[in-house]
Amino acid sequence: MLVYTIDLSREINEGFFYKLKQFGDGRLTVTKRVTEITLELLQNIRSHGNGLTHASLSIIKHESGFTWQSVNGVSSNVVKPLSEKIHHINTLSGAELQQQHKQILANSKHIQAINPGLGLYRIALRSQSKLRASFKPLGSALSTFSLDINLATHS
């Protein structure tokens, strides 16, 4: 088992892509999915997390694939809608995920910014697994959001 803990204080650079390539299993599809899921989790932490104080991101490589453990702070008032969104994503089939991902992207034509949920759809599509989320209160206004993702690489 190998663990790669991402240094969240560093910007993404060539070394980041190189390390993830080394961390993969040599197959292009796997390397690309590992990188894409990591990029989406990083984007989630940076754009929607509540600073880096409570944030961490690790990738575990094991015999059946890869597991990501992502943690970041979120405002407590987003816990309910975020839980509901993740629950909804977990009820969708692959085809439904694809369809809703496309619909959200299409709807983004008419708004300024991208829908923050789109990254979760993409993670679910690329990992082809359920999103495992949990929340823990950190006082009244803040909670930690833990998200575990699995990517099975058996073929």
Add this chain to the structure above:
Amino acid sequence: MKRLQIDATDITPSVTLDAEKNIFELSGRSVADNPSDVYQPVLQWLNNYARDPRPVTLVSVKLEYFNTASSKALLDMLSALSFIRNAKVLWYYQEDDEDMREAGEEFFELVNVPFEFKTY
């Protein structure tokens, strides 16, 4: 029309839009949290070019990675091509990279521009 050249960084793509030399290319990685620094001038250039385009415009898109923050910017860019007569997207993906091909197909379904899918 003045050429637009944006050099690639580790997280943003290179862009060459050169009407005189008939080169229209976007390639590399597009994974910045805020990609508008790259795509805003591209959109502006394409909107100006649409007024007097070449008879045929082939736009090569060869991305290694793009994140969801770039998805909207890419969609906006590809949508802008629908205002250029006889524009076509050449969507490149690595052989075996079906995810990148599917991403291209998704964009194709969302914009009114023909796509040709090519491996490299």
